[in-house]
Amino acid sequence: MNNININATSTPPSGGRGASVRVFAPATVANVVCGFDVLGFAVNEPGDEVVMRLTDKPGITISKITGDDGRLPLDPAKNTVSVSVQHYLQSIGRPELGLDIELHKKMPIGSGLGSSSASTVAGLFAAKTLLDDETDVMQLLPFAMKGEEMACGHGHADNVAPALLGGFILVRSYDPLEVIRLPHPEGLYCTVVFPDVDVPTREARQIIRNKVLLKDAVTQWGNIAGLVSGLFMQDIDLIGRSMQDILVEPVRSMLIPDFYRMRELAMEAGAVGFGISGSGPSVFALTKDETTARNITQKLQQHLTHIKIYSQGYVSPVNAAGPRVLERF
Amino acid sequence: MNNININATSTPPSGGRGASVRVFAPATVANVVCGFDVLGFAVNEPGDEVVMRLTDKPGITISKITGDDGRLPLDPAKNTVSVSVQHYLQSIGRPELGLDIELHKKMPIGSGLGSSSASTVAGLFAAKTLLDDETDVMQLLPFAMKGEEMACGHGHADNVAPALLGGFILVRSYDPLEVIRLPHPEGLYCTVVFPDVDVPTREARQIIRNKVLLKDAVTQWGNIAGLVSGLFMQDIDLIGRSMQDILVEPVRSMLIPDFYRMRELAMEAGAVGFGISGSGPSVFALTKDETTARNITQKLQQHLTHIKIYSQGYVSPVNAAGPRVLERF
Numbered sequence: 001m002n003n004i005n006i007n008a009t010s011t012p013p014s015g016g017r018g019a020s021v022r023v024f025a026p027a028t029v030a031n032v033v034c035g036f037d038v039l040g041f042a043v044n045e046p047g048d049e050v051v052m053r054l055t056d057k058p059g060i061t062i063s064k065i066t067g068d069d070g071r072l073p074l075d076p077a078k079n080t081v082s083v084s085v086q087h088y089l090q091s092i093g094r095p096e097l098g099l100d101i102e103l104h105k106k107m108p109i110g111s112g113l114g115s116s117s118a119s120t121v122a123g124l125f126a127a128k129t130l131l132d133d134e135t136d137v138m139q140l141l142p143f144a145m146k147g148e149e150m151a152c153g154h155g156h157a158d159n160v161a162p163a164l165l166g167g168f169i170l171v172r173s174y175d176p177l178e179v180i181r182l183p184h185p186e187g188l189y190c191t192v193v194f195p196d197v198d199v200p201t202r203e204a205r206q207i208i209r210n211k212v213l214l215k216d217a218v219t220q221w222g223n224i225a226g227l228v229s230g231l232f233m234q235d236i237d238l239i240g241r242s243m244q245d246i247l248v249e250p251v252r253s254m255l256i257p258d259f260y261r262m263r264e265l266a267m268e269a270g271a272v273g274f275g276i277s278g279s280g281p282s283v284f285a286l287t288k289d290e291t292t293a294r295n296i297t298q299k300l301q302q303h304l305t306h307i308k309i310y311s312q313g314y315v316s317p318v319n320a321a322g323p324r325v326l327e328r329f
Numbered sequence: 330m331n332n333i334n335i336n337a338t339s340t341p342p343s344g345g346r347g348a349s350v351r352v353f354a355p356a357t358v359a360n361v362v363c364g365f366d367v368l369g370f371a372v373n374e375p376g377d378e379v380v381m382r383l384t385d386k387p388g389i390t391i392s393k394i395t396g397d398d399g400r401l402p403l404d405p406a407k408n409t410v411s412v413s414v415q416h417y418l419q420s421i422g423r424p425e426l427g428l429d430i431e432l433h434k435k436m437p438i439g440s441g442l443g444s445s446s447a448s449t450v451a452g453l454f455a456a457k458t459l460l461d462d463e464t465d466v467m468q469l470l471p472f473a474m475k476g477e478e479m480a481c482g483h484g485h486a487d488n489v490a491p492a493l494l495g496g497f498i499l500v501r502s503y504d505p506l507e508v509i510r511l512p513h514p515e516g517l518y519c520t521v522v523f524p525d526v527d528v529p530t531r532e533a534r535q536i537i538r539n540k541v542l543l544k545d546a547v548t549q550w551g552n553i554a555g556l557v558s559g560l561f562m563q564d565i566d567l568i569g570r571s572m573q574d575i576l577v578e579p580v581r582s583m584l585i586p587d588f589y590r591m592r593e594l595a596m597e598a599g600a601v602g603f604g605i606s607g608s609g610p611s612v613f614a615l616t617k618d619e620t621t622a623r624n625i626t627q628k629l630q631q632h633l634t635h636i637k638i639y640s641q642g643y644v645s646p647v648n649a650a651g652p653r654v655l656e657r658f
Contacts (some may be wrong), residue, residue, distance in 0.1 A: 037551075097397065176549075182558065211541065213541075214539050217546040218366045218367060219503075220550060221364070222367040223502070224554050232558070243503070247543070
């Protein structure tokens with residue numbers, strides 16, 4: 001982090017124009033079926049918002065959290081957003097800076113959509129914006145991972161990296177950390193459906209076997225190589241053919257109501273590919289256009305209603321930009 | 330194979346101009362370190378040659394094999410070249426066609442360089458050429474795999490596909506078979522060194538564990554996705570960083586004399602990446618230019634001489650074209 005170059009002295013200490021910012025950061029679909037722990041992409045909807053303002057009092061406070069049904073801690077030592085931001089402030093030599101955070105959850109928690117990542121990235125991007133820190137957003141990744149480690153018990157990057165950078169992101173290596181921005185075909189749409197059943201990330205990880213057959217791993221890496229090729233070649237059908245997972249999905253799908261029936265419905269309705277978002281229970285489909293995405297979302301939600309499960313549905317293009325400033329005031 | 334379209338009647342039955350052909354097919358480096366069983370590329374040197382001529386007598390004969398030290402069968406029912414060609418002739422409705430084959434081995438057998446693939450592909454391409462078969466060379470892949478199955482006890486495509494198509498080839502899926510031609514950075518050079526020790530393919534496969542840790546598989550598919558990205562992005566350094574194998578190399582390298590010392594020598598001399606070619610014992614390095622490749626080949630061969638192992642070395646660019654007709658007469 002030696003090359004972070006901050007020009008914070010030009011920022012008003014508190015109050016006045018420029019001392020507050022409202023930032024959006026996107027939800028993310030990790031794994032993308034065949035890329036367990038190494039691949040993810042961001043969507044335009046849903047996402048979280050953070051309002052952050054500079055204060056005169058040293059240290060970080062969290063004055064408000066909405067949309068979380070009281071599930072997230074206001075204690076800045078326990079909230080992933082404030083913890084990540086604190087790490088960032090330390091790294092730039094401003095540990096005593098006064099910041100107040102409002103977190104507005106606009107997406108379900110524990111849904112497999114990178115909820116904590118969206119909040120954390122929104123917080124970090126808000127702080128970077130307030131401090132007029134011009135360094136590459138990539139520099140924030142280690143701090144976002146600190147938050148992820150706290151939220152999920154492991155410092156995986158397949159949600160935080162796409163939330164931070166937008167688009168499709170490959171985590172080539174964790175040690176040393178290397179993430180690669182992949183292209184994607186224009187017009188690629190995503191439908192996300194969250195069936196409101198509880199599948200905590202920790203438990204969803206624990207049911208996965210820690211040993212796999214080499215021949216299954218070979219099948220899997222043929223598919224991830226195919227998916228990456230499809231993204232570069234703008235070949236949507238190749239992307240679809242590659243979206244197969246014989247290792248993790250057969251286990252995790254057991255925790256998701258009528259997973260295979262939902263896949264059938266999505267594929268019949270023209271999905272390019274369908275699978276579990278992150279550790280679930282949300283499912284997602286990629287489509288070639290918005291109409292197909294809307295149609296699939298409707299079919300999946302109707303099916304879930306039919307089996308008496310409440311759900312939330314989202315339709316949006318792949319998010320190419322990562323977090324964005326909604327307002328500076 | 331329904332769309333194979335043959336215009337064989339215009340070909341003279343034997344003798345005369347056009348009834349004989351001499352074809353080269355390239356050696357191949359399978360796996361490319363992190364792409365076990367799904368990735369391979371072709372090199373310009375070494376390779377095999379087949380001379381084939383139409384005869385009046387129905388059926389395939391093998392009149393000559395050179396460069397094999399008497400190790401390959403002249404019996405057309407037992408030789409991979411003739412068996413593959415026979416499958417091809419059957420598929421196009423010409424099972425009784427008379428063909429004579431001369432096989433000139435110009436590369437070591439059992440070296441991990443796709444020796445049987447090079448011979449088989451040369452034979453198939455020679456037959457296609459003699460028959461003026463205009464269909465895509467990709468159509469020959471299933472027949473080449475038949476030969477591979479006979480030679481190695483398994484029908485893998487990571488040697489035959491690059492030998493047939495040239496360049497870097499991804500085998501995305503075996504069932505159904507799907508191979509994808511990947512781009513590669515211009516100027517990419519390859520050094521190949523074959524230490525003359527015996528590592529039969531079957532045995533080299535058998536020492537590999539059939540179960541692996543999921544976390545190691547994740548590391549591996551991060552790397553193969555990184556390697557594929559590097560090929561598309563023309564990012565030679567990314568290609569190099571991705572050329573790591575924690576699953577197969579640690580086991581197979583035990584069969585190769587001073588493998589890790591050779592890697593050290595290659596990397597110190599500026600290799601982009603270094604590893605085992607196929608199941609070994611040949612090793613290979615990718616480099617950014619010919620001079621570096623020549624230098625590495627020399628260093629590796631000197632080292633092998635020093636430890637009293639005879640070796641053969643080859644330097645060539647990545648072969649982009651696959652097999653080629655050397656002469657038609």
